[in-house]
Structure formats: C-alpha cells, structure tokens
C-alpha cells in the first residue's frame with residue numbers, strides 16, 4: 001500500500017454456495033486513478049466490484065474471505081456500517097436504474113437519508129452541484145420536477161452518476177456503465193470519467209477493450225476467478241506479460 005492507495009484487496013476469495021467465483025485476488029485501487037477490470041464473461045469482475053462495497057452481503061450463499069480495506073480500515077470489520085460504506089464507495093450499474101421519481105428527487109434522496117442537507121436551499125445547492133459534476137445540469141435545470149424516466153438512456157445514466165456523487169463518495173464503482181448506451185451516450189460517460197478522475201478513485205468493469213484503454217490508467221485482467229495480470233494500462237495493452245492476456249486483448253478468446 002502506498003500513500004496514494006485508497007482501497008486494498010488482499011488475498012480475497014469469494015464463493016457463491018460451494019462455487020468459487022474469485023480466488024486469492026490482491027490489488028490496489030489508487031486515489032487519483034481509474035482502474036479497469038476486464039476479462040471474459042463470468043471471470044468474476046462484477047463479483048469483485050460488489051465485494052468492494054459489500055453488495056454481496058445481500059446475496060444468499062455468498063461468502064467473502066480475505067481483506068478489503070478503505071483508507072486502511074477493514075471494510076468487513078463488524079464495526080463497519082454497510083450503508084455508510086456504500087455512500088463512501090458508490091456504485092453505478094450496467095443499466096441506468098433511476099428511481100421512478102423526479103429528476104431532483106433522485107439526487108436529493110441520498111442526501112436526505114444520510115442527513116447531509118441543512119434545509120431546502122442547501123439541498124437544492126447540493127443537487128445542482130452533483131448534476132453539474134455529472135455533466136447533466138444544463139440539460140435538466142429547467143425540468144427538475146419531471147420524471148427521471150422521461151430522460152434518455154444516456155441522461156438517465158448520468159443522473160445515476162449524479163445520485164452517486166451527491167453523497168460525496170470517495171470511490172466510484174461502475175459496472176459496464178455504457179453497455180446500454182449508444183455511441184454518443186458512451187462518449188459522454190467516458191468524457192465524464194475523465195473529468196471525475198483525480199477527485200475520486202474509480203473502478204470500472206468493461207467488456208470494451210478500447211474503452212478500458214481510453215479511460216483507465218491501470219488495468220486488471222481476470223480469467224476464471226483469478227487475477228492474471230495487473231499493471232499500467234499502456235503496458236498491458238501494448239506489451240502484456242501473460243499469454244492469456246495477449247490472447248484476450250487480441251480477440252483470440254473470451
């Protein structure tokens with residue numbers, strides 16, 4: 001762990017019932033970087049993401065072994081409150097999943113439940129700030145009372161990012177955030193990831209190799225629940241150390 005490290009994963013294994021999904025994974029998530037998780041379907045990328053903010057807690061039969069830390073503190077310690085943890089380690093899912101409420105309410109919700117707003121004016125200011133950071137404010141400022149589901153898919157995904165940003169997370173997990181979007185929506189999200197880098201540690205699962213190369217500084221390649229290779233994105237894509245990584249990134253399998 002270095003001074004720039006936000007989260008560490010040490011020797012982490014995850015099972016669903018008797019079935020192993022991740023085996024002895026160790027890696028660091030740095031404060032000012034985007035890390036991309038890549039690998040063939042079923043290799044455990046989403047499982048790792050869900051392990052980082054304890055979303056697997058609610059999956060019956062899921063078991064986690066090993067150490068995950070946030071700022072040096074054990075995420076699985078009995079004293080850790082998973083709800084507070086998920087505000088610090090926010091998640092954006094594959095398909096945009098806004099609540100069936102207004103645009104404003106989607107962003108205000110987390111601020112309310114975590115008691116982070118001091119009155120209406122402060123709430124409005126924080127909603128505006130989160131929407132601005134998510135690159136959506138200009139498009140929605142005149143329609144904050146409209147249903148979130150009236151937005152386009154790409155706008156809904158940026159709204160979900162605003163919802164995660166509103167509670168001032170330190171880490172943002174993104175599980176294939178562009179898979180339901182068209183090329184323009186995808187480009188907007190990629191641009192946004194670039195804008196957010198430095199302010200948050202970002203961990204993104206993607207099936208799109210070009211996307212991993214464009215948005216991340218570090219890449220981790222998984223296969224069958226194991227971390228095969230982990231390093232600087234520029235190195236991993238141009239000069240992979242492992243044959244399996246080379247085969248995957250050149251499209252020979254996966």
Ligand SMILES: Nc1ncnc2c1ncn2[C@@H]1O[C@H](COP(=O)(O)OP(=O)(O)OP(=O)(O)O)[C@@H](O)[C@H]1O
Pocket residue numbers: 016020021039040041042043044045046047048059
């Ligand atoms: N809730 C669950 N119950 C049982 N098995 C699960 C569950 N979630 C995932 N798995 C299994 O764990 C393994 C890893 O799944 P995971 O979703 O983490 O892979 P992934 O790399 O994210 O795949 P994809 O790219 O297809 O989303 C797979 O074999 C999957 O079938």
